[in-house]
Amino acid sequence: MDAFTISIGSFFASALAMFGIFQTMLKTRVEQASMIAQIEARVVSLEKRAQKVDDTLERVLSDIGEIKASLARLEGYLSKRTPAPKG
Secondary structure (H helix, E strand, O other), rough: HHHHHHHHHHHHHHHHHHHHHHHHHHHHHHHHHHHHHHHHHHHHHHHHHHHHHHHHHHHHHHHHHHHHHHHHHHHHHHHOOOEEEOO
């Protein structure tokens, strides 16, 4: 074997190794893109659920405010109607 044959063999081996590395990198990028798409879908889903929870909490807080106002009116009404305790 002469040096030229060894050089060509080394070149092809290096080229094949580089192709393998490129293919592995490409596969990793595709897998990462898939994972990112799944994470983005989960984030959108969680944002929608969080908005529903916020809406429900806002409605509950509003209802509590109305209940407190009703209780205050009822307390006022009862204090006018109930005689003061003797003592």
